[in-house]
Amino acid sequence: MAILKLENVGYSYKPRGRKVLVNMNYAFEKGKIYAITGRSGSGKTTLLSLLSGLTTPTSGKVIYNGTDIRTVDRYKYRSKNVGVIFQSYNLLPQLSVLENIILSMDASGKKFEKAKKEIANDLLSRVDLDDELGSKKILHLSGGEQQRVAIARALSFFPDILLADEPTGNLDSATQNDIVEIFKKLAHQDQKCVIIVTHSKEVAAQSDEVFNLEKQSSR
């Protein structure tokens, strides 16, 4: 059963402006990795914003677990149900790695079985980061490390859906593979729905389904 669904979704930045997305229909399920592909300007990041509830479609619906997300508290939806890995990471530089992760857990308002710090450290291990990095400020990390922290933060409150915008764009091929492996585990082992916006053919090739926006819009 689809956890996230697009129903005739259209979007334009201005009320009567050019439509970036037109009549999109797609269903995303748990336990799979989806790659959203398309050339630059095809609306990949816009679609990700719509799926994460950062914005709402100008037409059609984005349905989460059978409910139009327009009708729910989108802040709550973002803080509890969907983890977003932004292309520019959007980590808070004045906070340490652990603080960034724990902040996300606090914001979710969820109760956790283990101490938040312990969970955060587990997540760091899971994204192949040393515990020692936990106390470091974000600006002291490399791009790849920041990307992993962003993934750990997105996973910290155990959302059903993980949205990643070009998660491997700034990474070397070895790190890129590491990251994709993490996503695979999340989807296939943890039954998360992982949606990746990517230009990378390699990443697209490793995903379970590819949602090509150009093909979709040409239909």
Add this chain to the structure above:
Amino acid sequence: MFVIKNAVLNISRSIGRNVLIAIIIVTIIASSAIALSISNAANAARVAGLENLQITGNIQFNRNQVFAEQQENQSGEPSEDFRSGFRNQIQDSALSFDDYLKFTELPGVSSYFYTDSAGLNSASESLEAVSSSSNESNETGGRSFNVMGMFGISDFNLTGFSDDQAVTKAQDGTFTMTEGEVFPYDSADNNVIINSQLAIYNSLNVGDKIQLANPNNAEEIYELNIVGIYQNNNQSNPVGGGGGMNNMVQDPANAIYTNYKTLEAIIANSVANKIDVQIEVGSRGSFGPNASESGQEPEYIDGTSELTSNIQFTYVFDSKEDYDAFVAAKDSVVLDGDKDIANYTVASTDLTTFESSLVPLENLSNFALTMLYIILGVGAVILVVVNLINIRDRKYEIGVYTAMGISKPKVVLGFATELLIVALVSVGIGSSIAAVSSVPVANAMLSNQISSMENQSESEQTQFGRGMISGENGPDQFGGGGNNSTPGGGPEQTMGNNGFSWRSANVSYVDQLNATMNFAILGQLLGIAILLSILSSVGGTVSVVRYEPLQILSDRS
């Protein structure tokens, strides 16, 4: 909980920024606390002072108002009609004893007392008035005259008191009996007490008798029994220094005290035995040089010899509210004859003195409150601007928060909480600073205020050539002082006090202020801090959170 925890963490992460904000708030709070302490202490001093103040009031003829009315009714230069109209008003303004009694029925009057006084001369060579000048000899007869517009001059001021309360309010101040005791009040027994200086001056003792005569009729003699000798507690010289004028009657040493009934009997006898007399215009007791002094033919005016007296009726009130009720009800009294109650006013020396004593305090309080408003206004603007800059610097942070799913109200609340925590800590520090410094600062400011007022007063005194004159009963601007023995002089001195309101009286200013911090002030400071925090943080945050997170984050990208 998340909001508070995150606010505390954010404060600890940005110590420098928050210390800057704290310094601003501490300055605002400490200044506000001192200003509020001063204002509260001034109010407390006024309330406490009023609670402890026994207010007395007198009915006075409002000569300024009458003069102004007369002025309105005439056009051009003052005519003789204008002058005589004003004189007649003044002459007829004296209230009778019965009139004064009517006011005792008004609301608010707790009790009342009265004194009556008349000027008399010595009737024997063995009694001489205390005088600082050898040429102020006793010239009995023809010097004091019962014609309006002239001041009769006499040597002794015989004052009759209604009761002990009246004695304590004696015009020459309080006194202490050195010998004998104060007379009873229930009968006209001719018992008097005299000043110790007069007693020494004339070798008088308790048990001796003295003889006083009507200054207008030397044959009208009264024998009085000395039952006590008193000493004035205030030893300062109240008279205007002689200057050639006969001021012996004003000398407290020449004040002879008796009960009201005795003086009433003397006045009644004088009226019953009055004779027609003439007085030389310009002689002692009238204005201007007399004929013999100016070399002109003397001019005489007809009059009668009876003693006139000067009743001082005083009403006592338990509180300012009672006094105000009395003042409000004053116009309901119907006076004898055609006297218009609107021409009379209620005055309270106690209240005036009390109000005067608070002038520096109230000036300081007003200054403090003005400063408070300025500090709050300027402080609020600075705080809002600093926070606006801070929050705009943290725009990205707000974008991340909202992108993470932290709602906008929570973000605003978080920023407000941060500032509120800083503000609360600042209130603690600012209040502590104020608690330590408010009393010395307030007293130093009060002292400056008093010095400033005293300097101003001194300058005015010097300007008027009265720099050396001091004392509670200092003379008026013309050095004439107040003559209470005015046979034939009418009620001018009694009723016309308003006209001498610029008499230089020493006021004992409140010079200590207990401007301590209290919980009420702390509460007000907390209110100020909360208000400023909410105002500055919410304003700043709302200006940022109105944007969608995507917009904020993409702007940064």
